[in-house]
Amino acid sequence: MVENRRALNLFCHVVLIAGIVAILFPVWFTFVASTHTADRMREVPLPLLPGGHLWENYVTVLTHGVAGASTAPVSRMMLNSLVMALAITIGKIIISILSAYAIVYFRFPLRMFFFWMIFITLMLPVEVRIFPTYKVVSDLHMVDTYEGLVLPLIASATATFLFRQFFLTIPDSLMEAARMDGAGPMRFFWDVVLPLSRTNIAALFVILFIYGWNQYLWPLLITTQEHMYTVVIGIKRMIPSGDAAADWNLVMATAMLAMLPPALVVILMEKWFVKGLIEQEK
């Protein structure tokens, strides 16, 4: 800028640092809570600096769970979350890329009808069809199964649109050349379209993994047995209603574990995350 305002620059740094401290504080506080004994976590005021029980708290929740609230070990819940998140992510990517490919590269009867039907799913989030969807899943005997957790969440209008938009930018000449060389539609898909879609798939992967890992309402309905709980549901079940004595050190250790995988994905794949988030809305 033409001017050099040190005061404004300083002000901006102060605002950013203050904002980040406010944003990070709950996580710091949670981390500190996860490193103390249960007794220390019942004394007011609560500690602001870490204690010496980090290892034993994390080992306890991972291997035994939180006594009184749930007997399933958190490692099992983490595994459930991982299976659900990966299945949702990979499933959504596969079925979306296939249907987008069909809609862009073929002209067949009912094509636009199918397109609009996929579009309408955008307007039917699980929250507005809770009860009947639960009924369908329980009629199919999929309560407390991974299929029941994953299948109803796997249709994706946004991912289909994203792939459709991208396919439309692939030059027609590529396809004409491939056809001239005698490549059929599936050959063209594997050898040309899929490799070109790599960056889009990476960006979608990050966004959808976070979406899948953080699911709440659906697993809450579909998992009734502790060995099927996802970690996000597990934490909620560990908190007794009201202000009753929870083992806050263990609950907070579980919260840290629940945040870790998606946070790592965002931080390590930040470039793809930003791309995915911004493009998803287009």
Add this chain to the structure above:
Amino acid sequence: MAAEKRTYFPTGWLPYLLVAPQLAITLVFFMWPAGQAMWQSMLLQNAFGTNVQFVWFDNFKELFADPRYLASFRTTAEFSLLVAVSGIGVGLLLAACCDYVLRGAKLYQTLVIWPYAVAPAVAAVLWSFIFAPSLGLATYLLKAWFGYDWNYLLYSGQAMTLVVIASTWRQISYNFLFFLAGLQSIPRSLTEAAAIDGAGPVKRFATIVFPLLSPTTFFLLVVNVVYAFFETFGVIDASTQGGPIEATQILVYKVYRDGFQGLDLSGSAAQSVVLMAIVISLTVIQFRYIERRVQY
């Protein structure tokens, strides 16, 4: 960009096979349940489903005559407005600062955006621990410094404050990223020209930058309202559970409560249909806006 390809592969059974998985899921888990919800919203039945009567729109009439439902509507409106405005405000402030500073912008960005990875329900657990009655750190400090009595399980205003903070905290990152992208796309020459004409940073922001960001702001307003309406279920369920006395019972939570705990199937179905109408209108607004945006 073309909306259609000029050349196609010859049609056979292949395209149907390719769309089949998506369509099967859509039909079984989306269309059929949505149809069921609409059908049930016009039925009157008891909790066991043994006595069923077709009553046209009586359930809706009853719904909109129910003061508790209307109160839930008001709560949702208030909640989503608070979440949207505070999230957009903080997101814009941080993005503007991050765009202005020359050093450390990248690091700031990483630190601001990662809470997006935290599940809404986990965010609620974190914040309700800080604000826990008697035990929480914030509760202790409010008492010790200001003599303020905090107990979100008793006072409805405090419960609302808590769920707004927990919901906004996670959403700041999203608003921040979109504002930052918007700010970075504003040509430097515009703001520089204004600076040469003697406009200070505040004036430049108010008269040039903010008007240019208005499409982004409007888009984020819609997205944040959708988020507050539908994705904050976990926040409510993991902190206040709609209480105290339904003070934080947003519409989505009421559908769940009435259907799964109250076993009022017709009432819950009618509420689902109202929510569908809301999502459809919000989606239409969003798409109309995006279409206009494409023309720039």
